[in-house]
Amino acid sequence: MATFYEVKQLICRLLGRRNIDDNDDDITLELRLYRGEQENKQITIFNDELLELYNKVSNMKYNGLELYSDETYEMALDIDYFTIRDQEFPLISDDNINGISYEVSYPTVEYSLYLLMLIKDVMNQQQGHRSRIPPMRLRRRPLERDFSNGESTLETILPKMIGEFSLKIKVKNRIYTSLNVFTRMKTAFVFEFMYRTGNALVEFLDILDMFPMNNIMHSRSSETQMDIPPLRKYTEDVVDYYKQALASNDPYIKYISFYHxxxxxxxxxxxxxxxxxxxxxxxxxxxxxxxxxxxxxxxxxxxxxxxxxxxxxxxxxxxxxxxxxxxxxxxxxxxxxxxxxxxxxxxxxxxxxxxxxxxxxxxxxxxxxxxxxxxxxxxxxxxxxxxxxxxxxxxxxxxxxxxxxxxxxxxxxxxxxxxxxxxxxxxx
Structure with a gap:
């Protein structure tokens, strides 16, 4: 897994600052003037704050793009239609009876940092080749616009830097929740979302699928509000077939997937x-x-x-x-x-x-x-x-x-x- 200083370097590089020293100094970055603004915007990355976040994420459990603890679970989703994002999200469903909450929105700061750690791992594996940062959905200029009139912290910067959405599941009053249990909850939410909206809710396969090096962007259909939490446990394999059917525009694939x-x-x-x-x-x-x-x-x-x-x-x-x-x-x-x-x-x-x-x-x-x-x-x-x-x-x-x-x-x-x-x- 990427080291603290590697992650710190990557964040600064994404924000336009290259070749910082590997030390415990705070880093102040200046975003160039965005058209219509009167003065440039400064962002300070406090070393202690970033280190605390890094240690927290390092102590969490993970499986591919899944990041989880005893009470929380988060997984990246492939949702690309920006107009619907602005109008319809976040999606929030609370199962008060079973003490479970579901949310689809920009990722948490913990998950955002975890994805940056995965990106850095890929870059490290490519040593000897030309090192290139994968394209982010929202990069510097959108960040300049979004934070020009508000407070800029790691919690606001990193999720917008990632620019993708994630499914977050939280459980209450439980000492421990396994990955298998979280996976069943995720499967239930994904199926009922697709059933209610008629749209596919697709997970990224891995970090390269999420941020491909060849600049290929994904295109998925829009989603709509879902405020009723799932109250059933579904068979994961058949939900995957259903998901495959909705994700395809080819009637042949749709038919075969539904038949499966x-x-x-x-x-x-x-x-x-x-x-x-x-x-x-x-x-x-x-x-x-x-x-x-x-x-x-x-x-x-x-x-x-x-x-x-x-x-x-x-x-x-x-x-x-x-x-x-x-x-x-x-x-x-x-x-x-x-x-x-x-x-x-x-x-x-x-x-x-x-x-x-x-x-x-x-x-x-x-x-x-x-x-x-x-x-x-x-x-x-x-x-x-x-x-x-x-x-x-x-x-x-x-x-x-x-x-x-x-x-x-x-x-x-x-x-x-x-x-x-x-x-x-x-x-x-």
């Missing part, structure tokens, strides 16, 4: 259904282990139900999808959610097949067959996307040519994925 949410539960639900049905049969009063015909009937039941894959032991995927739908999806709730996404979608699914794969229409009023029809429409479409055999041109998805029609299927799989994520979650 459904596929995630195939084995679990299929096996549960299989065991339940088998128990019912062998405990039925008509069953007798002495009756060879009954034993054979059980054997055929198992064979037909599994249609075994010798390598994986997984059951039939279409049947598995239908079981997952029946387990987690309410048709009335599904129809309501689809209508909020696209008011015309329900009528379209009821009257139009998916032409490029001949997936069936959905009879919403058919209480007996609706789950089968939904499963077939989703599964046949999925197969068309992932299989590209030339001998099945009538069932093969053709990128660009079929893209608009595939886009019409997104509300269905999105609403199904959301229902599965929510109904498979646990109440906090």
């Amino acid at each position: 949410v459904m596929e995630y539960f195939y084995d679990e639900v299929f096996k549960r259904k299989m065991v339940t049905d088998l128990k019912n049969k062998i405990t039925h009063p008509d069953f007798s282990y002495k009756d060879e015909d009954k034993i054979y009937e059980i054997a055929m039941f198992v064979k037909n139900r599994l249609r075994m894959n010798d390598e994986t032991g997984q059951g039939n995927e279409l049947e598995s999808l239908k079981y997952v739908l029946k387990e987690y999806v309410s048709i009335d709730d599904l129809k309501a959610r689809i209508s909020t996404i696209d008011p015309n979608a329900l009528n379209y699914y009821q009257n139009k097949k998916v032409a490029f794969c001949n997936a069936p229409v959905i009879g919403w009023l058919d209480s007996e067959g609706v789950f089968t029809q939904i499963a077939k429409r989703i599964y046949f479409t999925r197969n068309s996307l992932v299989h590209s055999k030339s001998g099945k041109n009538k069932e093969r998805y053709r990128p660009y040519q079929d893209e608009k029609q595939l886009q019409l299927e997104i509300p269905l799989v999105k609403a199904v994925a959301e229902a599965i994520i929510i109904n498979s979650s646990e109440i906090v």
Whole structure:
């Protein structure tokens, strides 16, 4: 990890002062006159204040871009739309029942310093190459403007110097909170944010993803206010699939990612259904282990139900999808959610097949067959996307040519994925 003097040097360099001595002196920096201002602005970096902050951060725990303690957690988010930033942030949600608070805003001074330490580590690893400071979203001139009429301290300077946003989680009345617990809280907040706003909330992968050396800037969609804290615990893997779907503009990736949410539960639900049905049969009063015909009937039941894959032991995927739908999806709730996404979608699914794969229409009023029809429409479409055999041109998805029609299927799989994520979650 970068030393105190290395971090001090980096901060001064970012603010326009190079080659300071490695000592414990305070450093006064002068920002050049910003247009319209009457006098230059001075910023003083007090050595003791910076050292205290450095020691505090050094004693915290970290994992990649995650910085946490027993009661706090912080993670950088990739949010780039400045107009929305100014209008909508900070986002604050308080779970008073469980003593948890969530906030999306400029990073804390501790997290800002931690990121600068990571940046310096990368620069140290590049010794022998041309050392270059990664581009900041907000650099010197915005700093000059922001602090020309106000007090300039480390707490105001460093977050604006970083220029990114972060998710902050704080817990109350707990002696210790593990990283796994914080991660579950983060996953819950991220999913409910995306569900409520329809926008992706994306985490940076690492410090080079956050501050790339080639000056490539990221571009993400805007976010809106979310003032209700999450009260459920979600499966992190399926939230990641959901996040991937929202983050992409490609309907192909969206569809496959939403489908992965459904596929995630195939084995679990299929096996549960299989065991339940088998128990019912062998405990039925008509069953007798002495009756060879009954034993054979059980054997055929198992064979037909599994249609075994010798390598994986997984059951039939279409049947598995239908079981997952029946387990987690309410048709009335599904129809309501689809209508909020696209008011015309329900009528379209009821009257139009998916032409490029001949997936069936959905009879919403058919209480007996609706789950089968939904499963077939989703599964046949999925197969068309992932299989590209030339001998099945009538069932093969053709990128660009079929893209608009595939886009019409997104509300269905999105609403199904959301229902599965929510109904498979646990109440906090």
